[in-house]
Amino acid sequence: MTTVFKLDDADIISQGAEAKVYHVQLHPSPSPRICIKHRFQKTYRHPTLDAQLSRSRLQAESRVLVRCLRAGVNVPVVRLVDLDGGLLGTEWIDGMSVRRILGGGDEGVLEDDDDDDVAEEDADEHLQKFAVTKDELMRLIGHEIGKLHLADIIHGDLTTSNMMLRTRMADAPAQLVLIDFGLAFNSTLVEDKAVDLYVLERAFASTHPDSEPLYATVLDEYARVLGKAWDPVKRRLDDVRLRGRKRSMVG
Amino acid sequence: MLSSYNYPAFNSLAHVALFDNVTNAKELRSRLISAATMSGPDGELEREAVNFAFVDASLVVSEMHLQTALLFALLADARTSLRTKTVHSEILWALNPTNNISEAIRRFGVSDSTTRLLVVRVCTPPTSTSPENIETALRTGVAGDAVPLSCLSSFTDWSKLTKYYKLPAGVPHERLIQIVESTVGAKSAA
Ligand SMILES: Nc1ncnc2c1ncn2[C@@H]1O[C@H](COP(=O)(O)OP(=O)(O)OP(=O)(O)O)[C@@H](O)[C@H]1O
Numbered sequence: 001m002t003t004v005f006k007l008d009d010a011d012i013i014s015q016g017a018e019a020k021v022y023h024v025q026l027h028p029s030p031s032p033r034i035c036i037k038h039r040f041q042k043t044y045r046h047p048t049l050d051a052q053l054s055r056s057r058l059q060a061e062s063r064v065l066v067r068c069l070r071a072g073v074n075v076p077v078v079r080l081v082d083l084d085g086g087l088l089g090t091e092w093i094d095g096m097s098v099r100r101i102l103g104g105g106d107e108g109v110l111e112d113d114d115d116d117d118v119a120e121e122d123a124d125e126h127l128q129k130f131a132v133t134k135d136e137l138m139r140l141i142g143h144e145i146g147k148l149h150l151a152d153i154i155h156g157d158l159t160t161s162n163m164m165l166r167t168r169m170a171d172a173p174a175q176l177v178l179i180d181f182g183l184a185f186n187s188t189l190v191e192d193k194a195v196d197l198y199v200l201e202r203a204f205a206s207t208h209p210d211s212e213p214l215y216a217t218v219l220d221e222y223a224r225v226l227g228k229a230w231d232p233v234k235r236r237l238d239d240v241r242l243r244g245r246k247r248s249m250v251g
Numbered sequence: 252m253l254s255s256y257n258y259p260a261f262n263s264l265a266h267v268a269l270f271d272n273v274t275n276a277k278e279l280r281s282r283l284i285s286a287a288t289m290s291g292p293d294g295e296l297e298r299e300a301v302n303f304a305f306v307d308a309s310l311v312v313s314e315m316h317l318q319t320a321l322l323f324a325l326l327a328d329a330r331t332s333l334r335t336k337t338v339h340s341e342i343l344w345a346l347n348p349t350n351n352i353s354e355a356i357r358r359f360g361v362s363d364s365t366t367r368l369l370v371v372r373v374c375t376p377p378t379s380t381s382p383e384n385i386e387t388a389l390r391t392g393v394a395g396d397a398v399p400l401s402c403l404s405s406f407t408d409w410s411k412l413t414k415y416y417k418l419p420a421g422v423p424h425e426r427l428i429q430i431v432e433s434t435v436g437a438k439s440a441a
Binding site: 006026027028058059066077081083084 | 318
């Protein structure tokens with residue numbers, strides 16, 4: 001892999017097991033800084049195999065983002081795809097993850113110096129700052145996932161960390177943006193949609209106390225968006241829950 | 252007249268100008284074609300005089316749209332993987348969603364009927380040509396009114412863009428701009 005961009009450690013926002021996320025002034029100011037995700041090589045895998053895998057994942061991720069935008073799903077705009085360098089450049093979403101808004105902190109994200117009060121974060125304060133109620137926030141989530149599934153796109157890793165609320169301009173409506181489509185794929189299968197929802201349900205349960213009524217509101221709005229398509233997904237979601245419960249009893 | 256974008260990572264500086272009421276598009280186009288085959292020192296001079304990306308400004312929705320195509324071209328150039336002859340034609344190629352080079356130039360380049368023109372000159376290294384020389388070349392070459400880049404969004408021809416980018420109907424312009432910019436941004440994965 002040739003590196004063309006000199007990505008500066010000072011711009012690192014988050015460091016995961018497979019990728020680093022940077023906030024970079026790629027285009028000259030006053031153009032906004034963009035978000036660059038760098039999937040680095042895993043040393044324990046075969047190098048050429050790894051390069052191929054990372055190319056095809058990057059290709060899939062960027063294509064799915066464009067498909068989402070075409071389907072009216074809020075996702076970051078694609079700015080750059082560098083298959084040789086393993087880079088995906090997207091619009092930087094100014095805002096906060098739903099996880100953090102709900103008081104769950106921000107997993108893996110390296111905090112700025114002025115944010116050292118994370119431990120005492122208060123959900124009500126965040127909600128106030130974004131001028132939304134908890135109920136509205138849950139509906140925004142259900143709405144976006146509904147549009148996604150109607151377009152036959154499966155996110156593959158729905159968590160409250162992978163959705164952000166945009167900082168609101170003047171009197172613009174609140175906007176929820178889905179991020180991290182690294183595991184996304186196209187599917188018309190009811191099973192895939194149900195599993196996508198179940199993954200989010202588990203994420204809610206494990207990171208947010210008293211998540212049940214919250215998640216019920218997410219599903220309520222999701223159902224409204226899906227219309228006639230909701231019934232089969234609902235039935236399958238019940239199945240998936242049952243399988244999940246059995247598995248956890250055995251395991 | 253010129254806006255300049257500095258790309259230190261690519262050791263490049265791009266100069267951009269926007270023109271309205273252009274009256275010599277036809278002449279520009281034939282100069283571009285003949286410059287390519289002229290020989291001798293006259294050829295050198297003529298090629299330098301038209302060494303720009305001449306882009307139909309009605310098909311560029313935002314400065315970011317242009318910058319996204321420009322970055323694509325700079326990256327391809329840096330990796331010596333240009334699909335077209337020059338970094339300038341690569342910008343046109345990046346703007347067109349298909350893989351057809353002559354189609355990209357026909358659609359996004361200057362045509363006989365072009366009246367709004369976006370002109371880009373990439374200098375690698377940044378000092379390879381002075382901005383004064385570039386301005387002089389544009390003053391003598393383009394018959395039209397230089398206008399600020401901020402006029403770009405008011406020039407947009409949505410019906411052509413809808414056809415070229417296969418844009419969905421009944422969608423606000425704000426979203427269409429996102430789709431158009433993303434299509435260029437994801438071009439290397441298309
Ligand atoms: N477009 C964006 N705008 C703003 N912040 C972003 C953007 N993309 C990612 N981030 C920030 O970087 C973090 C990690 O990004 P992302 O989830 O895409 O990377 P990842 O390494 O695949 O993460 P994970 O390991 O959780 O799957 C996000 O939680 C978010 O805080």
